[in-house]
Amino acid sequence: xxxxLVNRRYYLRRRPQxxxxxxxxxxxxxxxxxxxxxxxxxRTLYLSLDPTMRIWMxxxxxxxxxxxxxxxxxxxxxxxxxxSRRDDxxxxxxxxxxxxxxxxxxxxxxxxxxxxxxxxxxxxxxxxAFLGVLGVTGGITAYIGxxxxxxxxxxxxxxxxxxxxxxxxxxxxxxxxxxxxxxxAGGPQKCHHVTTDLGFDACVDYKxxxxxxxxxxxxxxxxxxxxxxxxxxxxDHVLMRLNVGARIALCGMISQYNHxxxxxxxxxxxxxxxxxxxxxxxxxIHGYLVIDHADRYGEAIEYLARLIAEDRLTYHETILNGLExxxxxxxxxxxxxxxGKLLLKVAEVAE
Amino acid sequence: xxxxLVNRRYYLRRRPQxxxxxxxxxxxxxxxxxxxxxxxxxRTLYLSLDPTMRIWMxxxxxxxxxxxxxxxxxxxxxxxxxxSRRDDxxxxxxxxxxxxxxxxxxxxxxxxxxxxxxxxxxxxxxxxAFLGVLGVTGGITAYIGxxxxxxxxxxxxxxxxxxxxxxxxxxxxxxxxxxxxxxxAGGPQKCHHVTTDLGFDACVDYKxxxxxxxxxxxxxxxxxxxxxxxxxxxxDHVLMRLNVGARIALCGMISQYNHxxxxxxxxxxxxxxxxxxxxxxxxxIHGYLVIDHADRYGEAIEYLARLIAEDRLTYHETILNGLExxxxxxxxxxxxxxxGKLLLKVAEVAE
Numbered sequence: 001x002x003x004x005l006v007n008r009r010y011y012l013r014r015r016p017q018x019x020x021x022x023x024x025x026x027x028x029x030x031x032x033x034x035x036x037x038x039x040x041x042x043r044t045l046y047l048s049l050d051p052t053m054r055i056w057m058x059x060x061x062x063x064x065x066x067x068x069x070x071x072x073x074x075x076x077x078x079x080x081x082x083x084s085r086r087d088d089x090x091x092x093x094x095x096x097x098x099x100x101x102x103x104x105x106x107x108x109x110x111x112x113x114x115x116x117x118x119x120x121x122x123x124x125x126x127x128x129a130f131l132g133v134l135g136v137t138g139g140i141t142a143y144i145g146x147x148x149x150x151x152x153x154x155x156x157x158x159x160x161x162x163x164x165x166x167x168x169x170x171x172x173x174x175x176x177x178x179x180x181x182x183x184x185a186g187g188p189q190k191c192h193h194v195t196t197d198l199g200f201d202a203c204v205d206y207k208x209x210x211x212x213x214x215x216x217x218x219x220x221x222x223x224x225x226x227x228x229x230x231x232x233x234x235x236d237h238v239l240m241r242l243n244v245g246a247r248i249a250l251c252g253m254i255s256q257y258n259h260x261x262x263x264x265x266x267x268x269x270x271x272x273x274x275x276x277x278x279x280x281x282x283x284x285i286h287g288y289l290v291i292d293h294a295d296r297y298g299e300a301i302e303y304l305a306r307l308i309a310e311d312r313l314t315y316h317e318t319i320l321n322g323l324e325x326x327x328x329x330x331x332x333x334x335x336x337x338x339x340g341k342l343l344l345k346v347a348e349v350a351e
Numbered sequence: 352x353x354x355x356l357v358n359r360r361y362y363l364r365r366r367p368q369x370x371x372x373x374x375x376x377x378x379x380x381x382x383x384x385x386x387x388x389x390x391x392x393x394r395t396l397y398l399s400l401d402p403t404m405r406i407w408m409x410x411x412x413x414x415x416x417x418x419x420x421x422x423x424x425x426x427x428x429x430x431x432x433x434x435s436r437r438d439d440x441x442x443x444x445x446x447x448x449x450x451x452x453x454x455x456x457x458x459x460x461x462x463x464x465x466x467x468x469x470x471x472x473x474x475x476x477x478x479x480a481f482l483g484v485l486g487v488t489g490g491i492t493a494y495i496g497x498x499x500x501x502x503x504x505x506x507x508x509x510x511x512x513x514x515x516x517x518x519x520x521x522x523x524x525x526x527x528x529x530x531x532x533x534x535x536a537g538g539p540q541k542c543h544h545v546t547t548d549l550g551f552d553a554c555v556d557y558k559x560x561x562x563x564x565x566x567x568x569x570x571x572x573x574x575x576x577x578x579x580x581x582x583x584x585x586x587d588h589v590l591m592r593l594n595v596g597a598r599i600a601l602c603g604m605i606s607q608y609n610h611x612x613x614x615x616x617x618x619x620x621x622x623x624x625x626x627x628x629x630x631x632x633x634x635x636i637h638g639y640l641v642i643d644h645a646d647r648y649g650e651a652i653e654y655l656a657r658l659i660a661e662d663r664l665t666y667h668e669t670i671l672n673g674l675e676x677x678x679x680x681x682x683x684x685x686x687x688x689x690x691g692k693l694l695l696k697v698a699e700v701a702e
Binding site for chain 1: 406
């Protein structure tokens with residue numbers, strides 16, 4: 001009889017204050033239980049690291065319930081079925097979904113907050129792409145957002161977090177639609193990446209003291225479309241540049257999440273001062289969540305795969321290694337350390 | 352030969368700091384000049400007092416150019432043509448438009464920022480109604496806003512500045528559409544007016560220390576539609592109550608305008624802390640300006656007149672007297688002193 005599988009699991013022990021730390025979690029080693037009927041055992045191969053996870057760690061009013069204190073931290077990943085008592089999840093198949101921050105998850109009808117989707121066989125793209133450029137929290141989020149604000153040929157589109165997994169794709173979609181695209185990213189290196197590798201028309205370095213002047217210079221005809229991932233003073237300055245009839249897709253507000261320290265209306269947040277510009281400019285902000293548009297994932301993947309095949313969509317990944325580095329890897333998002341999609345590799349795929 | 356007509360004119364002399372004062376203007380008496388060809392002389396009968404005028408007094412980036420320092424203060428009113436060298440403006444006809452803060456305006460092709468519209472003869476409603484419930488800055492603004500956010504039967508609609516000329520009509524339109532309507536107004540007297548006279552389902556007194564609790568209690572099923580005229584912390588609390596798919600019509604942000612003291616990004620404004628809720632609730636904010644929808648004024652007046660005829664739309668006016676009281680009358684808007692449309696009567700209609 002084989003020795004039982006050991007599962008390393010990150011339990012959330014308390015809600016973080018500011019950036020999360022190792023003390024907010026406990027990494028526990030447990031034996032994987034025997035499967036009951038209608039269960040499958042999925043080994044985590046990659047974990048997706050996304051800003052939204054910091055919301056899940058808080059008890060802030062979000063789009064999903066908080067990740068409960070005392071439970072395994074919620075996480076989206078790619079896994080491989082290693083044991084199965086389910087016909088829909090055969091052994092060896094690759095799946096994407098809410099694997100959690102752990103080596104193994106037991107999939108059954110009850111526990112899955114985000115149902116596991118079996119990936120196509122053979123894979124049309126390398127495995128990590130299904131968490132990135134072709135993934136729900138990556139390219140598909142960009143596709144849905146751009147479909148809401150519909151950039152038109154000749155319009156000026158501003159994309160914040162332009163070097164990130166969503167912004168990088170959003171801007172390239174807007175360019176494919178014929179728009180002029182200005183990115184906002186942190187530091188000269190990322191800005192160089194955005195204009196040179198991704199091909200944006202311009203990029204503003206928000207870490208430079210003159211970033212407002214840069215943004216004004218890069219948008220001489222104002223802003224018709226915003227793709228907003230940051231919030232705070234960057235979003236405020238974009239609001240001041242809006243043209244009449246402008247549309248903003250509100251995808252994220254990463255500048256806020258580390259202030260989600262408690263349920264109270266916490267000061268320390270960076271609020272918006274220029275919402276009144278929506279009125280004077282007859283403009284609109286559209287909040288959205290990709291998970292509302294699950295019926296369009298196929299269409300999105302098809303569109304994105306076509307752009308890649310036509311060499312019109314470039315993507316990058318930053319892949320870190322080891323489940324034991326999950327907390328530090330997550331925090332890299334907030335330090336602006338990654339380019340493109342940030343992933344944590346947990347295990348090798350088994351042939 | 353008749354003695355020349357004297358025209359009292361309010362020149363804007365400097366941009367106000369905070370509430371405007373008499374020292375920001377100069378009330379000058381000038382002779383009315385002889386009419387040139389294609390001109391008409393219009394005597395101001397009523398001036399409309401609207402929060403948006405405080406924006407015009409500032410040099411803030413608004414939807415129209417600021418009212419220039421050194422020129423007669425911009426103002427919307429109803430007037431009567433008293434002399435004319437234009438076929439489209441016959442003597443005796445009643446007109447609505449940008450009369451300015453003065454006894455007489457000379458109308459020609461060049462000077463009219465908001466073209467004068469001749470009112471129907473005979474009048475289907477009392478004259479002041481054409482600045483209020485049937486006016487562009489009153490009921491028509493409410494109609495267009497409600498058409499953007501489209502309240503559905505059974506939905507909960509929250510209307511701020513509910514006792515004002517726009518909010519009072521917006522709420523009643525939403526009720527006519529079958530929605531449950533909660534107003535927000537200042538003080539028990541106004542709240543009583545909103546629920547008893549206007550027939551809103553509930554009204555929250557924002558001057559009460561427990562207004563947040565009141566608003567929570569009045570919206571047990573959350574908020575589906577917002578009609579926003581105030582901004583600041585009231586809007587922020589509404590954002591925290593939004594349901595998935597909620598829509599907010601951004602009609603005004605009266606809490607901001609008295610902070611429009613200079614062109615800089617002034618502190619002292621009351622910003623929005625909870626814009627991120629738009630994302631988690633998949634909600635949208637739609638800024639709009641009634642003047643973009645001039646082609647629908649007729650449809651709006653028809654709809655509102657029908658509601659009035661069916662006794663489903665109640666409206667109130669607060670009418671002050673005397674052009675010399677324009678500044679104090681305007682400031683009553685910010686003191687919350689008026690119920691319904693605030694007007695300044697300048698002269699009697701001539702038979």
